[in-house]
Amino acid sequence: MASQDVIKDPLLVVAIDFGTTFSGYAFQFKHEYSKEDPTNKISAPQAWNDGKMQVASMKTPTCLLLKNDGEIESFGYEAERRFSEICEDEDENPKDWYFFKRFKMKLHDLKVLSASTLIVDEQNKEFPAIEVFSKSILCLKTKLLDELKRKKTLVQIGDILFVLTVPAIWSDNAKDFMRQAARKAGIDDNKLLISLEPESASLFCQYLPVDRFTIGGEAQCALAAPGTVYMIVDLGGGTADITVHEKLENGKLREVHRACGGPWGGTAVDAFFIQVLSNIVSPLGMSEFMREHCGDYLDLMQEFEVIKRKVDTPSNKTFNIKVPVTLTDVSVKHLNKSFAEAVDSSMYAGVMKVTGDKLKMDSTEAKDLFQKVVDKVTIQMQKCIDDVSRLTSGRAISLILMVGGFSESLFVQQTIKNRFEGVNGITVLIPEEAGLAVLKGAVIFGRQPESIMSRILRYTYGAEITPPFDPKIHDESLKTADGKRCNKVFRAFIEKGTEVCHGRPLENIYHTTTPFQKSIKLKIFSTENDSKIKYTTDEGCNFVGNLEMKINPTKELQDLKVEYVFGGTELSVIGTEVKSKTRCETTISMNN
Template sequence: MAFKKDIPVIVAAIDFGTAYSGIAFQFKHEFEKDPTKISAPQAWNGGKEHLISYKTPTCLLLDKDGKIHSFGYQAEDKYADLCIEGKHTDWYFFRRFKMRLHEREGLTKSSELEDASKKKMKTIDVFSKSIECLTKVLMEMLDRQGVLVSSTEIHWVLTVPAIWNEPSKQFMREAAIMAGIKSNQLDIALEPEAAALYCQYLPLDRFVDKEDEVRFGALPPGSTYMVVDLGGGTADMTVHQKTKGNQLKEVVKASGGPWGGTAVEDKFLGTLEDIIGKGAMEVFRKQYTYDYFDLLREFESVKRKISMKTEDKLTIKKPVALDNVSEGNSFKALLENSKYSQDILVHLDKLRISPDFVRKLFQHVTDKIIKHIEVIFSSCETVTLILLVGGMSESLFVQDIIRSRFHGKNGIKVITPKEAGLSVLKGAVIFGRSPEVIETRVLRYTYGVSTTPEFDPEEHPEEKKIEIDGKIRCKDVFNAFIRVNTPVEMGHSVTECYSTIVPFQTAIILQVFSSSDPEPKFTTDPGCLKVGELAVFIPNPSEEERAVIVVFNFGYTELQVLAFEARTMIPFITSLKMNE
């Protein structure tokens, strides 16, 4: 694979996850010798020692003035201290907030996010400060190692789910820029693609199931496989075909849903809430924050240990605080009177949980994942392999359940790299050097602009009628220029021409929209989402109608735009302005 000519010596990646986040980096000479030689340091302090992780919880702690105090385990521990001392209400603590971008609808630059105490802060500030923390950790670590490097010598890669739309990716880019990363030093990588890139280089002994003798990187051209990326917040699935030169062609658009590991955790917390009551659970979370975080860390260990073959009960430490918040009743007494009395037992200071019950906590998530994989198979019968990646894929139970359903059926194989939770992060570093390896992508949306053509009573509804400069026009018309499910190679361009509608118009403001519908009529139709807007300025505006030519470039991880004023044909690069 060729190097990007403008890539500096170091490529660094940030995997900004729902539950955990991490950083990785690689020097150019390391990539040349062994592309998998990527440093993903354990640069985080705090947390349980038995939780072996190269990542840290996605938690941000700010002081009362909104200044950064800490990120990750340190943020959790400091916030717990503040709660014990009753000083936490003046601080800002944000945890697991990435899913706000998955929800997407209505997200703008001025959108706000609630912290643990219901105080609000601009969402983009929370994201940018978190990214700033991650970049700072890397720079400090390089400095300790005696590596003399400036910020301008690092090319950054930020990972996002492939199922995110343009506004969400645009939001992350803007947050990174606010964190101090220059736009021309930043790539956005799609998580399943990054994982697939990394796995292409792995030898057979770097996969969990060596006995299957499937080396992912040795798949011949024409092979079609499905990437199932199971993270903390989302399940992200896409289908690739391998082409000549080890390039990848997306053949089925990315899809998925909120079926990540945190959904399993939420089920467990819901169980405790059923036992002690909603009010008591809220007190436990707010007043006994250390115990709350410890319980979640203990349960994370259980999630990783459970498998389909597990027969013995799983043990976690029972927080003493569960007795303190139960209004005079012991947790044991409440448990024994609940519907969970056969599933969870209290033994001294331990909770003993039946493996069947833990498997049930997973089931509402794994059922949706399996059903969605089956839907993808129904539309693409050429898939012969499932590549299972992402943090949740490290769960033995998840591996077991997906293998039991698909492995060996119709010749399908399911494989998992040993570093499933780091495959996206490390693959993002490789992507930073070779983004052109993704040859073709499939559009997830129909794209178009909002236009105001002359009103046609036979085609346009009466409520859309407006008057502009004495002419009757129709507002909110979705003028599509490319449609959902269209395969696009990198740099695939669509050229459109737009005209002024009033004399001496100084600029044409184009509002760009997306829709999952292949034939949307109006930008106000259900499912339509404003991607952003761009301004094309008219040099020397005149009384006569003027035209601009806009070239939309697809096939990259982000939509790129180039514009010309038709009279002068002088090009200028423009970009979509994020919704305010």
């Protein structure tokens, strides 16, 4: 869906930040929008209640609880609370329910997506991924509509433009999968934009005054100055999403370095903590604990989440984590030792010990869990800085903008500031609302989708073709049955690293091969290893989708023009018959 096909000037723009750990929504009415200060009057209501602490929150955990028949039971804090009750109730069987938590990263990990793709819940029960994502979006949408109804607004669903945020490092297929999920949740294609998370945060921070930055606010004026090149580091629950922008004279932005990053968000720290526990009680023991004692496992990870917020670089304090009795039961079963004894006989004996029902973790071990993750982030950041210096003459990154929930960690802030602040004139900036920058920025993107004038392609794109067989260059095993052509040859039509302007198409000419042909079909592939790819079956060559162009059948063979539009957040196509100049129905079907 190209941005030009989306409804213009909507009455209400609603952003949905569907995060790995937390999700939420924000909105802004048409009469509240100001081009001079689009951050003004963006509502991010405290619509969620965390249950235990009875504290209102702007975001809720990305957790979905389904009944055994697949019907929605609850979402967010309520889903966590309800599933914990189910696990503690002797009359309930948790296996009669599906409980999904932190499942967004599945789209980053999976290379192949389709309507039949299955993901597992916290009990290793399989369920269609498209249903999990669409039902979660539906819960967020329903909560929003209830909020609007409570405020007695007269907004109808057709008056709303939805903006759904995704990591910039996601593949085209993952982005399209989210669009399919939104469609299944009742959001029409012409009422939906896909926004890239670091871009949204970048837009939001353009308009923030100095006093709304907790660190580096005095440099905010440089962020707004034309010619400034700055890095956005979006550290969320699942991913580290890094991109580089340049502020232009017209106030818009251009991407200077292609989006990069990896699975180095806050949940990576959780994964290292789980690995520590696995090393103590054995991998089989920890797996059993997570599978058979879901409620206790959830409580343990909530305890650890509180600890994560307290870890900083100068502290030498000891952190206390309440240990469920069932973890000791598992330890006894698998090791014939209590959990306390297992800790004392483990490699962590010097930095961890158990007193009563508390696991005491030394600050050095807690910091080490963070350091392993932050090291991956800073290595990628440095590579990005070096690339920009090498590839853009006379241009260098002068600011680093940290956003996302994981950026609110004191340890993360201090480590990145210590590493980069002042090096070659770099200043680190962190807005007060680091965890809401993406969400609120997505609302601005809904009003200003052309604010990003150009982007850098992450992949080389090409089509699968069957050229005349050449024994000097082609693989004998890929020869067609008649021996005249070679199957599965990859022919690139645009290279990674290319700067593409918003809405500007790339033209390719294709030809019909038989009279009265009704359509042409092409398989589109992408790769990051463009120099090594010869065939679409080569490792690193990933299927994007099937392109189909429906044409008017004629006796004469036809030339057909396909325009690939790369400059937006999603890939779109336009098809035209060259001779008649007739626009044709042209689509790329992904994840089918």
